Amino acid sequence: MDNLILWEPEITIEPQLEKFILRLKDFVDGDIGDNSKLMESSLKSFEHASKKDRMRHLINHNRYFLISKKMWNYLEKKIDDFNFFRKIIRILKIDAQEIKINRLALIILNNNRILEEYILNNQIIDEKTNGN
Numbered sequence: 001m002d003n004l005i006l007w008e009p010e011i012t013i014e015p016q017l018e019k020f021i022l023r024l025k026d027f028v029d030g031d032i033g034d035n036s037k038l039m040e041s042s043l044k045s046f047e048h049a050s051k052k053d054r055m056r057h058l059i060n061h062n063r064y065f066l067i068s069k070k071m072w073n074y075l076e077k078k079i080d081d082f083n084f085f086r087k088i089i090r091i092l093k094i095d096a097q098e099i100k101i102n103r104l105a106l107i108i109l110n111n112n113r114i115l116e117e118y119i120l121n122n123q124i125i126d127e128k129t130n131g132n
Contacts, residue, residue, distance in 0.1 A: 001100075004107045007114045021118050024104060028090045028119055043089060047082050054079045061092045065106050074112045087119060 001017060013021070046054055055076060067075075078084045094105055108115050 001103055001107070004104075004114060005111055007107075007111055009113060009117055020100075020104060021108075021114075024091075024094075024101070024108070025119050027094070028087045030090070043086050046085065051076070051079050054085050058085075058088060058092060061089060063092075064094070064097075064102060065092070065109050067109050071110050071112060084120065091119070 004013070004017070007013070046057060049057075058075060058079075075088060088109075091105055091109060094101060108119060
Protein backbone atom coordinates (compact mmCIF):
# COMPACT_ATOMS: atom_id res chain seq x y z
CA MET A 1 0.00 0.00 0.00
CA ASP A 2 2.85 2.40 0.74
CA ASN A 3 3.76 2.55 -2.97
CA LEU A 4 0.41 4.21 -3.71
CA ILE A 5 1.77 7.57 -2.56
CA LEU A 6 3.87 7.55 -5.75
CA TRP A 7 1.08 6.12 -7.93
CA GLU A 8 0.71 7.34 -11.52
CA PRO A 9 -2.10 6.38 -13.95
CA GLU A 10 0.09 3.92 -15.89
CA ILE A 11 0.82 1.86 -12.75
CA THR A 12 -1.43 -1.16 -12.09
CA ILE A 13 -2.88 -1.54 -8.60
CA GLU A 14 -3.32 -4.99 -7.08
CA PRO A 15 -6.96 -6.17 -7.36
CA GLN A 16 -7.44 -6.53 -3.57
CA LEU A 17 -6.13 -3.03 -2.96
CA GLU A 18 -8.27 -1.67 -5.78
CA LYS A 19 -11.37 -3.24 -4.16
CA PHE A 20 -10.43 -1.54 -0.88
CA ILE A 21 -10.09 1.81 -2.69
CA LEU A 22 -13.50 1.27 -4.33
CA ARG A 23 -15.07 0.60 -0.92
CA LEU A 24 -13.63 3.90 0.27
CA LYS A 25 -15.03 5.55 -2.87
CA ASP A 26 -18.49 4.13 -2.11
CA PHE A 27 -18.31 5.70 1.34
CA VAL A 28 -17.13 9.01 -0.08
CA ASP A 29 -19.94 8.97 -2.65
CA GLY A 30 -22.42 8.47 0.19
CA ASP A 31 -23.43 4.98 -0.89
CA ILE A 32 -22.47 3.42 2.44
CA GLY A 33 -22.15 4.59 6.03
CA ASP A 34 -24.47 4.94 9.00
CA ASN A 35 -24.57 8.75 8.94
CA SER A 36 -24.72 9.31 5.17
CA LYS A 37 -28.04 11.18 5.15
CA LEU A 38 -27.13 13.19 8.26
CA MET A 39 -23.75 14.14 6.80
CA GLU A 40 -25.30 15.13 3.47
CA SER A 41 -27.86 17.39 5.15
CA SER A 42 -25.15 19.13 7.20
CA LEU A 43 -23.03 19.64 4.06
CA LYS A 44 -25.95 21.26 2.20
CA SER A 45 -25.32 24.45 4.21
CA PHE A 46 -21.96 24.73 2.43
CA GLU A 47 -23.39 24.40 -1.08
CA HIS A 48 -23.28 28.18 -1.57
CA ALA A 49 -20.53 28.94 0.96
CA SER A 50 -17.48 30.99 0.10
CA LYS A 51 -14.13 29.43 -0.74
CA LYS A 52 -12.80 30.74 2.59
CA ASP A 53 -15.63 29.10 4.57
CA ARG A 54 -15.20 25.79 2.75
CA MET A 55 -11.43 25.78 3.35
CA ARG A 56 -11.98 26.61 7.02
CA HIS A 57 -14.41 23.70 7.25
CA LEU A 58 -11.85 21.32 5.68
CA ILE A 59 -9.13 22.49 8.07
CA ASN A 60 -11.41 22.17 11.11
CA HIS A 61 -12.40 18.61 10.19
CA ASN A 62 -8.91 17.34 9.47
CA ARG A 63 -8.10 15.45 12.66
CA TYR A 64 -6.22 12.42 11.41
CA PHE A 65 -4.13 13.37 8.38
CA LEU A 66 -0.97 15.30 7.66
CA ILE A 67 -1.67 16.84 4.27
CA SER A 68 1.14 18.37 2.26
CA LYS A 69 1.17 22.08 1.36
CA LYS A 70 1.08 21.09 -2.32
CA MET A 71 -2.14 19.15 -1.74
CA TRP A 72 -3.72 21.98 0.30
CA ASN A 73 -3.03 24.25 -2.68
CA TYR A 74 -4.68 21.70 -4.98
CA LEU A 75 -7.71 21.48 -2.65
CA GLU A 76 -8.01 25.26 -2.58
CA LYS A 77 -8.03 25.44 -6.40
CA LYS A 78 -10.82 22.85 -6.66
CA ILE A 79 -12.88 23.85 -3.61
CA ASP A 80 -15.46 25.86 -5.62
CA ASP A 81 -16.85 22.58 -6.96
CA PHE A 82 -19.37 21.51 -4.30
CA ASN A 83 -19.23 17.84 -5.28
CA PHE A 84 -15.42 17.91 -4.85
CA PHE A 85 -15.79 19.63 -1.46
CA ARG A 86 -18.37 17.07 -0.34
CA LYS A 87 -16.10 14.14 -1.21
CA ILE A 88 -13.04 15.62 0.50
CA ILE A 89 -15.04 16.35 3.66
CA ARG A 90 -16.31 12.76 3.70
CA ILE A 91 -12.71 11.49 3.52
CA LEU A 92 -11.66 13.83 6.33
CA LYS A 93 -14.56 12.69 8.52
CA ILE A 94 -13.56 9.03 8.30
CA ASP A 95 -12.75 7.68 11.73
CA ALA A 96 -9.29 6.69 10.61
CA GLN A 97 -8.04 5.12 13.82
CA GLU A 98 -7.81 1.76 12.08
CA ILE A 99 -4.34 1.60 10.49
CA LYS A 100 -5.30 0.29 7.04
CA ILE A 101 -8.03 2.87 6.37
CA ASN A 102 -5.87 5.62 7.85
CA ARG A 103 -2.98 4.83 5.49
CA LEU A 104 -5.24 4.63 2.45
CA ALA A 105 -7.03 7.91 3.22
CA LEU A 106 -3.68 9.59 3.93
CA ILE A 107 -2.35 8.42 0.55
CA ILE A 108 -5.48 9.60 -1.26
CA LEU A 109 -5.29 12.97 0.48
CA ASN A 110 -1.67 13.42 -0.60
CA ASN A 111 -1.71 12.11 -4.17
CA ASN A 112 -4.04 14.16 -6.34
CA ARG A 113 -3.64 11.69 -9.23
CA ILE A 114 -5.07 8.76 -7.29
CA LEU A 115 -7.71 11.04 -5.78
CA GLU A 116 -8.83 12.12 -9.25
CA GLU A 117 -8.62 8.68 -10.86
CA TYR A 118 -10.27 6.59 -8.13
CA ILE A 119 -12.36 8.89 -5.96
CA LEU A 120 -13.45 11.79 -8.18
CA ASN A 121 -13.70 10.26 -11.64
CA ASN A 122 -16.95 8.27 -11.65
CA GLN A 123 -16.75 7.19 -15.29
CA ILE A 124 -13.45 5.33 -14.92
CA ILE A 125 -14.57 3.59 -11.71
CA ASP A 126 -17.94 2.61 -13.18
CA GLU A 127 -16.20 0.98 -16.15
CA LYS A 128 -13.91 -0.99 -13.84
CA THR A 129 -16.70 -2.17 -11.55
CA ASN A 130 -18.97 -3.11 -14.44
CA GLY A 131 -16.26 -5.13 -16.14
CA ASN A 132 -16.18 -2.98 -19.31
